[in-house]
Amino acid sequence: MTQLSYQDLEALYGPLVSKYDGERNFVSFTAVGELPRDLKIKNKDTVWLAGGTPYESMFPVQEVDLKIRENPGSLDDTTPLSNKCSTTKVQMYEPQGSAKACLSTAFQYHDAKGLPELLNLTKQIISRMNKPQYENWDTVVTPGSSDSLSKICQTLLDSDSVILVEEFTYPNIVHWAKFAHSEVVRIKLNVTADRKLQGIDVEALRDLLANWVEYHPGKPKPKCMYTIATGHNPTGLTQSTESRQAIYEICCEHNIIIIEDDPYGYLNMTPYDQANPMKNPYIEESYGVEHYCKKILSPSYMSMDTEGRVLRCETFSKVAAPGLRLAFVAGNQFLISKLLKMHYFTTRGTSGASQAIVTNMLVDMGEQYQAQHPHEKAPLIDGWVNWCMKVAAEYTHRRNYMFMYMYEQNVFKKNLVSFIEPSCGMFVTLVINFKPEWNISETKRIMDYLYCCLTEEGCSAVLGYKMVVDRDYSMERANFLRFTFAKARDPNVFKIGAERINAAVERLFEEYNVNEQFTLGPKGII
């Protein structure tokens, strides 16, 4: 375990924060300078007549009771509400030392960093599944990963900065980076089914940084790199552990902060078995929490971080609920303190309702898990890990249904399309295997034609080229669609979807450039 003091971290990463950081000094008006040393406080039970905080008996809400599912809903059970629920309470008060949040603090003004009880749980989550290789790391609660990433961009970047981004990516990062007036440079991605090679092209990255001045004359060297390394959006790729280690070392060499956005990291799926489509080892082999943590989850950049170089963005959106707008960032103490400062200039913290709901749900899940597994000496957080594992099992199940129906289709049998099967997440890449006579310079028009066919057939998808940093650079490799198996009420949705995709792809191959059925301009969709 590396020892890094706050001063060490400041020396290493101070040069990478925005030039505006120095202007962002927030001093509360209730703070006072140093009081005279010879002050003699007579009454230590200070009467608080300073801050404009309402007394909690004036809060209209006195208690929040939550019905919590024992298991995530299954695709096979079309009843959207479960009969098997337990109750979690958020009460007005909790006894001192309780792991739970209470309304008198959660509904009051509270520390922008997060409720102490939730901060405690976020540290347990990191320690259990993604523990860094150094001390002096910390966490800060945020109102969603969009907020985390926007604030990270504003903390690090300005008009003198460059951020590296995977060529295919969640495009909002480009918006946030530009909102901070910075420049985005794309990194080459290997969009391939080969799990050793998929993700960031290590040699291309090494070359880019070693020869930065030649590739990008006049541009400052990049300060940070944004990556979705596990269950990548949009491609579903997962960077291998070996290549991740190599990328980490390259970033150390060039003093680049790694922004690890990992919303899907807990949704690991076992390999799909065409011979046995419904195979789900989570269920059949009754995977336990320990197996899930040690054998199933992909090691993150954070878990290999010895230098405090990784800012890890986690969210409760995919494993609990997106509308909670609840997330957190883990990283070194220096950078987390800078992120916290951004809260003071903007949101001033995160909904106490969302925080208390999640906190108390996690504590109750933990206590139930410990009671059910008395011999494991399981840490409290294992209740939540167990929930995450069940959600991963359900995603595996959804993936199975979608893949089964898809592989039954003619277009797969005829090899007109192929899947890049994901090992994690909620997305799958459907590659269109272009006819030899199709010109790849027409990729946009070909994919637009397919999109129009899909729309006519009644199925939605995301065009790969919509999720690029630089169309000129990536368009010829953008011969794919992003599909998701996240949201469906029952398996039939995937069956109908597969049939419609099949019909649309067949039409593309029959009609494109031969007998087009609607008027598409030479550049595709306007």
Added chain:
Amino acid sequence: MTQLSYQDLEALYGPLVSKYDGERNFVSFTAVGELPRDLKIKNKDTVWLAGGTPYESMFPVQEVDLKIRENPGSLDDTTPLSNKCSTTKVQMYEPQGSAKACLSTAFQYHDAKGLPELLNLTKQIISRMNKPQYENWDTVVTPGSSDSLSKICQTLLDSDSVILVEEFTYPNIVHWAKFAHSEVVRIKLNVTADRKLQGIDVEALRDLLANWVEYHPGKPKPKCMYTIATGHNPTGLTQSTESRQAIYEICCEHNIIIIEDDPYGYLNMTPYDQANPMKNPYIEESYGVEHYCKKILSPSYMSMDTEGRVLRCETFSKVAAPGLRLAFVAGNQFLISKLLKMHYFTTRGTSGASQAIVTNMLVDMGEQYQAQHPHEKAPLIDGWVNWCMKVAAEYTHRRNYMFMYMYEQNVFKKNLVSFIEPSCGMFVTLVINFKPEWNISETKRIMDYLYCCLTEEGCSAVLGYKMVVDRDYSMERANFLRFTFAKARDPNVFKIGAERINAAVERLFEEYNVNEQFTLGPKGII
């Protein structure tokens, strides 16, 4: 009612938005350009395989049940939990057309503008109590007024901009304005008990703007003015309707946007009666909702706005609970659309938990109120207005207790101090009537000496000079402390507080410059 089209509003206020606005174009990757017109959609029941949204049966929370107090807690009842509660539910589903929010949408990704059900209620709140004099106004939900104000600053201001701010103010506005790289210019405030004169000095404002070039040579003319016109923080002042109208007209003349921050506007208090300290007409005369709306509330800038010039910041912090981080902004459609855009670059909306809790609580309060007042034909929102009125009644009660104990003290009888009694809000200004021999150039040191005495005696307060824009300009008028009667468990808190304040002030007058009891430097607290 003035008719103003979006184009009219854009023409009037477009020139006042930040120079960065043009760069802030957020396009979702799921949006597509114009599809071919001759597209023939075969299946209109589109299978949704595009967006990464979990299906709601995987949300762990299935239902949220809230215990809602019938009445806000009273200072006389030291039991913090009420026996009289009703239950409000947030269920997974609501029937179509319901006024309530449900978890399947509130806990899902949802429109950054706010849940439709809550947006509907915010419009009812504005229409009932602060309806503008023009059409085409709108609202946007935010995660707290800090967020609203930070986003308003970033929407309007940049390094080429000036914002006007009252010389004494909630100092975070200075931080937010500086975060947007803009310059803050203070406006003179009359800190006086005279209710016709108190608040912004109208003639000083008129003079400042008419002779801007002389007063601030080289500076751009201000784009906007931030004001807390009702129950001002820190002074408790309320701008009279007449002076408000004059200020509004000055702002029209100079095309200045009025940012009306009104967290305390519903906490109106009846005048304090020294002969009958516990007098509370809210209770004794059983004020009704109609009386409260028409006779008690101070008319806001928004309610006199004919041109879409006012951005009104409301919050649920003071009348519900601050930890919800739930607020909204009302204003003209053009500016609200610009604010909404800021959500996409940062928080991407507000906690669905907070939104659903408040929405359903307000709907239930409304339905109960309507059932209890069958002959009033009351609008749904009157249940919430009734709650606000009850909270105002309780603040009147708290004010009564604090004032009763304070006016009993020697320092009041000897006229060493005086109150500027507020008509609204949670703050009161305690003016220190300096000895004739004290030099006002020593104001800071005198107030610091008092602050140290207060600390020794065991009472917290906020120093007036901590809440200024420009110490050089305002220090000589900063001979006051801000106290609040917002937070106390029982009346005894105010009694002890008053005694300690008395002791501290007596010591100031006995010890200052004569026999100082601790070592305070020549400039006061470091």
